[in-house]
Amino acid sequence: MSALEDALRGVVGDAHVLTDDDLKASYETDWTRRFHGTARCVVRPADTAQVAAVLRACAGAGVAVTVQGGNTGLVGGGVPAGGEVLLSLSRLTALEPVDTLAAQVTVGAGVTLEALQNHARAAGLDFGVDLAARSQASVGGLVATNAGGIRVVRYGSTRAQVVGVEAVLADGTVLSRLDPPAKDNTGYDLTQLLCGSEGTLAVITRVRVRLVPPAGEAAVALVGVDGTEGALRLLADARAKLTTLAAAELCYAEGVSLVRSVGRLPAPLSEDFPAYVVIECTGRTDPTDELVEMLGECEAVGDAAVASDAAGRAKLWAYRETHTEAISATGVPVKLDICVPLDRLTALVDELPGVIAAVAPDARTILFGHLNEGNLHVNVLGAEAVGEKVTDEVLRLVAAHRGSISSEHGVGRAKTPWLDLSRSTEEIEAMRRVKAAFDPEGRLNPGVLLPAR
Ligand code: MLT
Numbered sequence: 001m002s003a004l005e006d007a008l009r010g011v012v013g014d015a016h017v018l019t020d021d022d023l024k025a026s027y028e029t030d031w032t033r034r035f036h037g038t039a040r041c042v043v044r045p046a047d048t049a050q051v052a053a054v055l056r057a058c059a060g061a062g063v064a065v066t067v068q069g070g071n072t073g074l075v076g077g078g079v080p081a082g083g084e085v086l087l088s089l090s091r092l093t094a095l096e097p098v099d100t101l102a103a104q105v106t107v108g109a110g111v112t113l114e115a116l117q118n119h120a121r122a123a124g125l126d127f128g129v130d131l132a133a134r135s136q137a138s139v140g141g142l143v144a145t146n147a148g149g150i151r152v153v154r155y156g157s158t159r160a161q162v163v164g165v166e167a168v169l170a171d172g173t174v175l176s177r178l179d180p181p182a183k184d185n186t187g188y189d190l191t192q193l194l195c196g197s198e199g200t201l202a203v204i205t206r207v208r209v210r211l212v213p214p215a216g217e218a219a220v221a222l223v224g225v226d227g228t229e230g231a232l233r234l235l236a237d238a239r240a241k242l243t244t245l246a247a248a249e250l251c252y253a254e255g256v257s258l259v260r261s262v263g264r265l266p267a268p269l270s271e272d273f274p275a276y277v278v279i280e281c282t283g284r285t286d287p288t289d290e291l292v293e294m295l296g297e298c299e300a301v302g303d304a305a306v307a308s309d310a311a312g313r314a315k316l317w318a319y320r321e322t323h324t325e326a327i328s329a330t331g332v333p334v335k336l337d338i339c340v341p342l343d344r345l346t347a348l349v350d351e352l353p354g355v356i357a358a359v360a361p362d363a364r365t366i367l368f369g370h371l372n373e374g375n376l377h378v379n380v381l382g383a384e385a386v387g388e389k390v391t392d393e394v395l396r397l398v399a400a401h402r403g404s405i406s407s408e409h410g411v412g413r414a415k416t417p418w419l420d421l422s423r424s425t426e427e428i429e430a431m432r433r434v435k436a437a438f439d440p441e442g443r444l445n446p447g448v449l450l451p452a453r
């Protein structure tokens with residue numbers, strides 16, 4: 001037994017330092033099964049003080065740390081490269097009482113998105129971020145990756161919900177700024193700097209978030225359109241005419257056919273369409289009429305199914321929300337997450353099959369994503385062996401269309417070699433200096449976000 005493991009057991013107790021291969025295994029592979037790495041051990045602290053003590057012990061031993069939340073990340077950022085201590089935040093599940101006056105709440109980093117949503121709803125409020133992995137994704141991970149999801153069209157990404165954080169530096173120093181004054185211009189916004197920093201600057205242990213009014217009444221439409229152009233024309237109408245727009249999601253015939261066969265779902269509409277848009281409206285009063293009126297006036301609509309009751313809405317959402325699990329049930333995808341300006345989306349979608357076929361002729365490409373932001377999830381099945389080539393071709397095409405190589409999943413380990421397609425040399429150098437200021441020994445999440453020199 002090494003001195004470090006002994007020290008860690010002294011901090012968190014014997015049961016929360018895992019060294020057996022079979023106990024570590026589920027922490028060492030990511031959700032997609034594409035990224036693996038062996039952890040020296042897994043350590044599961046219970047609170048900020050224990051996280052600080054764990055990081056001090058690792059710093060004393062000169063050992064690097066990989067930080068993991070719900071392990072639902074899609075870019076390998078939460079699995080070790082090899083030999084790190086894996087710091088799991090899964091036990092930081094404290095839910096503090098909702099502050100209904102400020103419409104805010106403070107929660108532990110390991111609280112799942114679903115638990116936060118339920119906690120907020122029990123107090124008559126809601127949380128402004130939602131995504132399909134809600135039952136497992138943790139709040140700390142959402143903040144560390146600045147997660148997006150299906151509500152960005154109304155509330156913005158996770159960073160827009162964050163009021164303050166408590167976080168621990170690699171040397172064990174605790175930075176606590178959970179409840180800053182409502183207007184506060186006293187220097188660098190360290191909280192916002194940690195949003196999207198992917199665990200490379202500090203370990204987020206507690207988060208204070210703002211809450212939003214409850215969704216109220218809801219209506220969902222699954223709309224068949226003639227392709228990307230039609231989807232964009234529908235989006236423009238939805239944005240111009242719907243005061244209650246809460247989601248606008250995009251998928252294509254290939255993906256709908258896959259989710260139908262994996263999930264044994266019936267045909268959603270009277271005929272098949274090249275593309276589909278899921279629109280959700282929510283408001284204090286039933287938004288169904290507003291939604292139906294907009295659809296009736298929009299010439300891009302081929303056919304539409306509309307549901308206002310909870311069961312009907314869930315059935316329509318399933319055609320979009322089960323894409324990820326249907327793809328993973330079929331194979332290990334090369335998963336890319338990009339966005340381009342809306343006026344480039346049609347060209348990108350048209351050009352993608354050609355660039356992918358050039359390096360992976362037999363691959364199956366499934367596109368879906370968040371229409372409002374021009375954010376496409378490009379999933380390529382049957383291309384694992386040429387994953388780097390596919391990634392390179394697709395990301396270069398995205399950069400040529402002035403897009404982002406990582407729209408919402410983060411850079412992780414998967415995209416570091418391509419960071420310079422989205423960020424300038426000067427920006428990357430400035431990021432390296434920020435990293436060095438927070439973590440001079442490079443102990444937190446080595447190999448994540450910043451490319452090797
Ligand atoms: C989604 O939008 O469903 C998620 O980002 C998951 C994914 O891309 O697979």
Ligand code: ZN
Nearest residue numbers: 149369377408
């Ligand atoms: Zn997404």
